[in-house]
Amino acid sequence: MQTVRFLPDHDKTTVGRPTTILDAALAAGIFIPAQCGGSGTCGKCAVRVMGEPPESGQSLAVLGRERYAAGWRLACSTDILEDMSVEIPAEHARSAACPHPPARPISAIGGAAASEGFSDPPCERCRVTPAVPTREDNTNDLTRLVAGIKRATGGEDVSVSLPLLQQIPGILRKHNWDVEACLAHRGHDMRRRRLVGICPGGRRNPRFAVACDIGTTSLWASLLDIETGREVGRSSAMNPQTPYGSDVISRIVYAGKKDGGRTLQRIVIEAVDGLIDELVAAAGGDRSAVGHVVIAGNTVMSHLLLGLETKYLQRAPYVPAAGVYPDVGARDLGLDLDPEAPLFVFPSVASYVGGDIVAGVLASGLCREETVTLFIDIGTNGEIVLGNGHWMLTASASAGPAFEGGGVRFGMGASVGAIEGFFIDGGYEPMITTIGRRPPVGICGSGIINVTAGLFYGGVLLPNGKIREGLPTCRVRQGDSGMEYVLVWAADAAIDEDIVITDVDIENVMRAKAALFAGYRSLMDAAGTGMNEIGRVIISGAFGNFLDIENAVGIGLLPDIERDRFVFIGNGSLAGATLAALSRSRFREGLEIARGMTNVELSVDPGYMDRYMAAVFLPHTDIDLFPTVKKTLAAYLHASKEGTLAP
Amino acid sequence: MAQLDAQITYTGAVTAVTLGPPGREVTVGGETSYPFHLFEGSMPHRPKIALEVIDTGPGEGFAAIDSVFGDALNDPASWAKKAVGEHKPDLICLTLFGTDPNGRDDPPAKAVQTVQSVLAEIDVPLVVWGSGNETKDAAVLKAVAESCQETPLVLGPVTDGNYKQIGASALAYGHVVIASSPIDINLAKQLNILLENLGIPANRILIDPTVGGLGYGFEYTYSVMERIRIAALTAGDEKLRSPLFCHVAGEVWKTKEARLTAKDAPLLGDPAVRGVLMESMTAQGMLLAGADVLVLRHPETARLMKWFIDEMNAQ
Numbered sequence A: 001m002q003t004v005r006f007l008p009d010h011d012k013t014t015v016g017r018p019t020t021i022l023d024a025a026l027a028a029g030i031f032i033p034a035q036c037g038g039s040g041t042c043g044k045c046a047v048r049v050m051g052e053p054p055e056s057g058q059s060l061a062v063l064g065r066e067r068y069a070a071g072w073r074l075a076c077s078t079d080i081l082e083d084m085s086v087e088i089p090a091e092h093a094r095s096a097a098c099p100h101p102p103a104r105p106i107s108a109i110g111g112a113a114a115s116e117g118f119s120d121p122p123c124e125r126c127r128v129t130p131a132v133p134t135r136e137d138n139t140n141d142l143t144r145l146v147a148g149i150k151r152a153t154g155g156e157d158v159s160v161s162l163p164l165l166q167q168i169p170g171i172l173r174k175h176n177w178d179v180e181a182c183l184a185h186r187g188h189d190m191r192r193r194r195l196v197g198i199c200p201g202g203r204r205n206p207r208f209a210v211a212c213d214i215g216t217t218s219l220w221a222s223l224l225d226i227e228t229g230r231e232v233g234r235s236s237a238m239n240p241q242t243p244y245g246s247d248v249i250s251r252i253v254y255a256g257k258k259d260g261g262r263t264l265q266r267i268v269i270e271a272v273d274g275l276i277d278e279l280v281a282a283a284g285g286d287r288s289a290v291g292h293v294v295i296a297g298n299t300v301m302s303h304l305l306l307g308l309e310t311k312y313l314q315r316a317p318y319v320p321a322a323g324v325y326p327d328v329g330a331r332d333l334g335l336d337l338d339p340e341a342p343l344f345v346f347p348s349v350a351s352y353v354g355g356d357i358v359a360g361v362l363a364s365g366l367c368r369e370e371t372v373t374l375f376i377d378i379g380t381n382g383e384i385v386l387g388n389g390h391w392m393l394t395a396s397a398s399a400g401p402a403f404e405g406g407g408v409r410f411g412m413g414a415s416v417g418a419i420e421g422f423f424i425d426g427g428y429e430p431m432i433t434t435i436g437r438r439p440p441v442g443i444c445g446s447g448i449i450n451v452t453a454g455l456f457y458g459g460v461l462l463p464n465g466k467i468r469e470g471l472p473t474c475r476v477r478q479g480d481s482g483m484e485y486v487l488v489w490a491a492d493a494a495i496d497e498d499i500v501i502t503d504v505d506i507e508n509v510m511r512a513k514a515a516l517f518a519g520y521r522s523l524m525d526a527a528g529t530g531m532n533e534i535g536r537v538i539i540s541g542a543f544g545n546f547l548d549i550e551n552a553v554g555i556g557l558l559p560d561i562e563r564d565r566f567v568f569i570g571n572g573s574l575a576g577a578t579l580a581a582l583s584r585s586r587f588r589e590g591l592e593i594a595r596g597m598t599n600v601e602l603s604v605d606p607g608y609m610d611r612y613m614a615a616v617f618l619p620h621t622d623i624d625l626f627p628t629v630k631k632t633l634a635a636y637l638h639a640s641k642e643g644t645l646a647p
Numbered sequence B: 001m002a003q004l005d006a007q008i009t010y011t012g013a014v015t016a017v018t019l020g021p022p023g024r025e026v027t028v029g030g031e032t033s034y035p036f037h038l039f040e041g042s043m044p045h046r047p048k049i050a051l052e053v054i055d056t057g058p059g060e061g062f063a064a065i066d067s068v069f070g071d072a073l074n075d076p077a078s079w080a081k082k083a084v085g086e087h088k089p090d091l092i093c094l095t096l097f098g099t100d101p102n103g104r105d106d107p108p109a110k111a112v113q114t115v116q117s118v119l120a121e122i123d124v125p126l127v128v129w130g131s132g133n134e135t136k137d138a139a140v141l142k143a144v145a146e147s148c149q150e151t152p153l154v155l156g157p158v159t160d161g162n163y164k165q166i167g168a169s170a171l172a173y174g175h176v177v178i179a180s181s182p183i184d185i186n187l188a189k190q191l192n193i194l195l196e197n198l199g200i201p202a203n204r205i206l207i208d209p210t211v212g213g214l215g216y217g218f219e220y221t222y223s224v225m226e227r228i229r230i231a232a233l234t235a236g237d238e239k240l241r242s243p244l245f246c247h248v249a250g251e252v253w254k255t256k257e258a259r260l261t262a263k264d265a266p267l268l269g270d271p272a273v274r275g276v277l278m279e280s281m282t283a284q285g286m287l288l289a290g291a292d293v294l295v296l297r298h299p300e301t302a303r304l305m306k307w308f309i310d311e312m313n314a315q
């Protein structure tokens, strides 16, 4: 635990783990004009370290011998190894002009996942050595096999499909009555078992399971060690269906065209296959080591994956083909895995409340508690759950892809070079950090929240989400789509143009946050739950490594309640799929969750549109819903020279 | 029969806003109860009526108006003079259709001239109403605001898109602004917040909820106005306490029902009274929903509404 004191006028800041001076400053809300995302190239983040400054080669290279010797270091390239005092050049001390609440970043905890050490995967294997038929005992092959399985595993009866039965007599004899049976657990209670394959006995058990989240915008896959329950690797890719439509509605429309559904199914399976390939290769295994796959996705994604009709999802009264999907052989779906590897898909609740949210709720543990919890999935479909172990209301608010980087000119996924940390000083200059501290490429979802909040608190954005005209800075200018603010000049970026955020981008952010806010307000009204009765807010979303709660509340995305009630689980859908891949009892819990949810259709809720309009404002038309934000803004109002927010 | 005791607890009041220059001022707002609920509170300033004058004349097909004002309609100043002299409205509302870039596209300077000429002829406060083109209104109303530093005006419509330009000059030169939003309580409130952030005091803002004429969304306006009043008077919402301004004339008289001749629409009754009745029905509804200022075009409507307001206030 080290402390760092920022001079001239800031208190001590304690940093928990080894971190750079820049990160410590960002967390404390102290301005250092980092302009290249912390990649050590712009040289703008130079600060003077008092006493004996730590060595930093990058600082020496960028700042030159003389300044280096005088104690100057790049804040982004210098680690805080022991207590230190850092002087920030006087011209930046003006940051006090805009009181920014200190950042409250919470890192994704990734659900309860892994480490729990389950021993009941949804797919079970056993070696069976049925008695060889004789003249005296000429019982049929299947009965023999099933009896052998029951002997080996105990448990309920086992069913078998005709195609597999057609092969059984041959396989049994070919392998001398020594085989391995692979059983998939199924049904609402996961007790019924189906024989999905048999192969020669004595084979090694598969080491891995794959958990996968199929999002509208991105795909995520985890490779899991079945034995230890640990995640061996994780990988993501853009959903290749995106070019066919950025939201579920346009996907459904495309699926309705000739061969459209088949195309969408094929490309997403290919993409999942690619992720598995990548993960298995990185783990030094091969595909035969994957025993089963669990997939969670929203209802439309699940339908498209399984090749189910999506047409009726989109038409009133919005009816899905199924809620609980049949399990299927991974190979039958086109994944290049062993023929006996089954694939399980998370159950859906309604057309727009899918398996991803069921998985997220499973991972969050919401359904095991008394505390009334609000679960928000900050994604394109914006699913929301309100409830506890006794009741659950769900809704889906079409937020649009802004928080996943869609519909934002320089938006991108949460990958290296994405702008994440942000705020500005009194002179409208930005402080920027990127994921991986590489030169900036674009802005990821959590970055978009931080940029919006930073610009609002910094006086660049008006409460209606418009960029103020006529500010004394060249960073605000007229662009091709209205006003824009230059986050990174091309010279400091990894791309050849200035990275900007525009009026249109902000409009999309406003709509997205308003849809979510109105969505959970509608659920709260439906349940008669007041803001202060919410004991916990669980945020799920694959939009960044961390979420700054203060900023998310500041723009009116999350409710203004005590900050220690917030939990960020990262990609909840993937975390839930992970649990289910390791444990059939958790999968069963998922089925129970889906059954226990009551869906509220926002499109027919007369108050929804009104709540939405009220929320298309920063932070909200009714500022009293955001008491701490109100206070911060009042402080700003007080601090600004004109005594007003906007000229 | 037991007496119905539905006590409403009022926690706020409508802000009183004074329009026009000292000596000729008119005050609106100040209600402490729902419209005309005089048994629960007071209505210190009765709703006010503005007669409309249009810089381009009333246009084709307004036989009803032609017969009242005759030749005066060709010149806004004479129209205004005759309206004030003969019909005694509380205010005049000068509508500057001539500045519409899709029409005559008068420059701001021309509009300023018209405003000055009208001001010279009237002794009641003046509302200056733009063409509805956000960008052009910003330029026109800004110029008007600057040129009338001595005479406080009422300027509108001020929208989300031009509130900064118009608001800043209204603030500098002491005019009242009419915050106009498209029939939505939240948008109305948001615009008021923006105007207040700009530094415009609450007693210099009127809300125009946007009128839907009879048969053209009237009910929407009615319920939005009702909700604004409920929020202001009983829900403690300080941002919605402004008096309500309803430009009834513009919405009613542009409908085809108001201007069809007897020959074209024999079933719709006498055109000489048809338009007046449509305007009256709309205006009366707006009054019941809480209107503080009505803009009307036909003096007969104005007479009816005055009578109605008097009747409602009779003890």
Ligand code: FES
Residues within 6 Å of the ligand: A033, A034, A035, A036, A037, A038, A039, A040, A041, A042, A043, A044, A045, A046, A074, A075, A076, A077
């Ligand atoms: S050199 Fe440190 S942020 Fe650019």
